[in-house]
Amino acid sequence: MKIACLAGDGIGPExxxxxxxxxxxxxxxxxxxxxxxxxxxxxxxHGQPLPPETLEVAKWADGVLFGAVGDPSCDxxxxxxxxxxxxxxxxxxxxxxxxxxxxxxxxxxxxxxxxRPEVAREIDLLIVRELNGDVYFGEKAIRTLDDGRRQGFDxxxxxxxxxxxxxxxxxxxxxxxxxxLCSVDKANVLETSQLWRDVVVETAKEYPEVExxxxxxxxxxxxxxxxxGQFDVVVTGNLFGDILSDQASMCVxxxxxxxxxxxxxxxxxxxxxxxxxxxxxxAPDIAGTGKANPMAMILSLAMLLxxxxxxxxxxxxxxxxxxxxxxxxxxxxxLGGNSGTAEVGDAVLARL
Ligand code: IPM
Ligand code: MG
Numbered sequence: 001m002k003i004a005c006l007a008g009d010g011i012g013p014e015x016x017x018x019x020x021x022x023x024x025x026x027x028x029x030x031x032x033x034x035x036x037x038x039x040x041x042x043x044x045x046h047g048q049p050l051p052p053e054t055l056e057v058a059k060w061a062d063g064v065l066f067g068a069v070g071d072p073s074c075d076x077x078x079x080x081x082x083x084x085x086x087x088x089x090x091x092x093x094x095x096x097x098x099x100x101x102x103x104x105x106x107x108x109x110x111x112x113x114x115x116r117p118e119v120a121r122e123i124d125l126l127i128v129r130e131l132n133g134d135v136y137f138g139e140k141a142i143r144t145l146d147d148g149r150r151q152g153f154d155x156x157x158x159x160x161x162x163x164x165x166x167x168x169x170x171x172x173x174x175x176x177x178x179x180x181l182c183s184v185d186k187a188n189v190l191e192t193s194q195l196w197r198d199v200v201v202e203t204a205k206e207y208p209e210v211e212x213x214x215x216x217x218x219x220x221x222x223x224x225x226x227x228x229g230q231f232d233v234v235v236t237g238n239l240f241g242d243i244l245s246d247q248a249s250m251c252v253x254x255x256x257x258x259x260x261x262x263x264x265x266x267x268x269x270x271x272x273x274x275x276x277x278x279x280x281x282x283a284p285d286i287a288g289t290g291k292a293n294p295m296a297m298i299l300s301l302a303m304l305l306x307x308x309x310x311x312x313x314x315x316x317x318x319x320x321x322x323x324x325x326x327x328x329x330x331x332x333x334x335l336g337g338n339s340g341t342a343e344v345g346d347a348v349l350a351r352l
Contacts, residue, residue, distance in 0.1 A: 001270060001309050002032045004061035006054065008039040009083055010282025011292035011341075012067025018294035018345030019065065019301040022321075025349055026305075026314050034060065038090075039083035039282070040071030049074075049086035058090055058275070062268040063308030065301060066090075066277035072284055087277070091131050096262035096275055097162070098169040099129040099241065100303075103248040103258060108327045112253035112335050115225060122229025123252055126177065128170040129241025131262055133162045134192075136238045156192050158237065163199040169263075170235035171207040180232035182213045184220045184240055196237065217244070224248060245279055255280040256293030256334035259300040261307050270310040276300040286333075290340045293332030295322050298348055321351040 003023075007016040023031070036042075036054040043049045049069070058064050069083040079085065090096070105113070105123040113120035138155030145151050167183075174181040183200045185193035197214055204212045215223065217240045223230065224244065228251050236244065249255040258279045266273040278296030286292055299322055306315035330347040331337025339347065 001028070001030050002034070002061045002063075003304065004057045004064045005033060005035045006038040006058070006064060007035070007041075007067040008069045008086075008282065009041055009071045010068055010284045010287040012039070012041075012069070012282055014287070014290065014292050014341050015278070015294040015297035016065070016067045018341060018348075019297045021345050021349060022298050022318060022352065023301060025352055026318070028309075028311065028314065038066070038086045039069030040074045042086065043071075043074060043077070043081060043083065049081060049083050050089050054086075055090070055093060058094060062270060062273060063304040064090070064094075064275040065297075065304055066275050067297065068278065068280065068282035070282035070284065083282075088136065090275060091262055092137065094273065094275065095132065095264040095266070097130060097132040098166055098263045099127075099131040100173070100261045100263065101127040101129060101241070101245040101248070101258060101279055103127065103245070103252050105252050106257070106323055106326045108329070109253040109257075109335070114250045115228070119226075119228065120251060120253075122227075123248075125228065125231040125248065126173055126233045127241055127245045127248060128166065128173055128233060128235040129245060130158075130162065130166040130235075130237050131241075132238075133158050134238035156190070156239075158192050158196055160195060160199050163196050164203055165265075166235060167200045167203040168206075170233055171203060171210055174210045174233040175207065178232035179209055180211045180213075182215055182220070182231055182234050184215050184217050184234055184236035184244065186217050186240070187214070188216055192237075200235070220244060221247060224251060249279060254293065254332075254334040255296070256332060257295050257299070259296050259303050261300075261303040263307060268308060271306075271308045274304065274308050276304040276308075290342065291333045292341050293334045294341050294345050295326075295332070295348070298322055298345070317352060318348075321348045324351040 110117035135156040302318040
């Protein structure tokens with residue numbers, strides 16, 4: 001069972017170390033680990049954010065455990081050299097088109113939510129975000145018009161097969177949960193969204209048991225704070241999914257708690273090949289202070305065990321240990337507590 005560890009920038013290495021402590025404690029036979037540089041760290045050492053060796057390691061692995069990328073000192077580099085390009089290119093190179101971002105309220109954390117506890121308590125949703133298309137990967141540039149004005153543009157598009165494959169992932173996820181799917185788009189303004197909606201409706205015919213609804217993204221942003229309990233599975237494009245998943249994280253208390261899986265169609269010997277990362281970034285402001293909450297990283301490891309290695313029992317154990325630590329009041333600075341990175345990691349280990 002091959003795991004690639006790409007710790008990356010900022011708090012990445014600190015939280016990765018805690019996830020690896022947990023992996024070690026599980027004592028799973030036959031795990032092979034490989035580490036590689038990525039992001040700003042890789043740029044500084046190798047002159048590029050995703051060196052070929054790193055891509056090779058990612059291709060070799062059954063599952064990629066990914067910390068975070070982003071480094072303010074790289075923000076003025078040409079775009080293709082910036083740390084964020086590493087994750088975008090990995091998602092593309094490995095055709096990881098389905099991003100699963102679960103947001104569930106942990107018992108005991110209701111008071112941490114930005115929402116009222118009785119509203120927050122109901123949150124148990126899964127955002128299925130398309131990850132290989134949309135305005136992220138269209139033609140883009142800053143060009144100079146004939147009259148000398150600069151113009152920035154990013155081409156937004158979705159081909160029907162791209163929509164169909166993510167729709168299938170979302171419908172299947174809904175079948176395994178509450179059988180409700182809400183497709184989020186902006187079909188009242190965007191043609192890209194109109195096609196999205198048409199294809200989702202066509203795909204729905206194969207899933208008669210799933211109750212399908214559609215929502216414009218502006219309304220979805222509002223509903224997510226008004227009544228998040230109404231959502232089961234949400235499927236949406238790359239850009240809207242990026243935004244809504246950050247929003248969902250604050251609804252459950254902290255961005256330091258949300259894990260994600262990025263999956264494609266490639267099967268490994270044990271499951272589906274994938275990349276697993278916290279939805280938060282590299283948090284350069286707290287890097288090196290030992291304050292980062294490693295829980296999202298540890299929960300990402302749990303998703304890797306489940307989806308790429310077929311180790312459901314171990315995955316559930318890790319998730320239960322995190323939930324128990326939270327229930328017992330173990331809180332990092334992001335949750336208003338004072339447990340440091342290693343302390344939170346140790347607390348999870350103790351409950352494992
Ligand atoms: C995320 C991040 C990335 C994205 C960035 C780092 C490119 O915000 O995974 O949500 O926009 O997809
Ligand atoms: Mg994001």
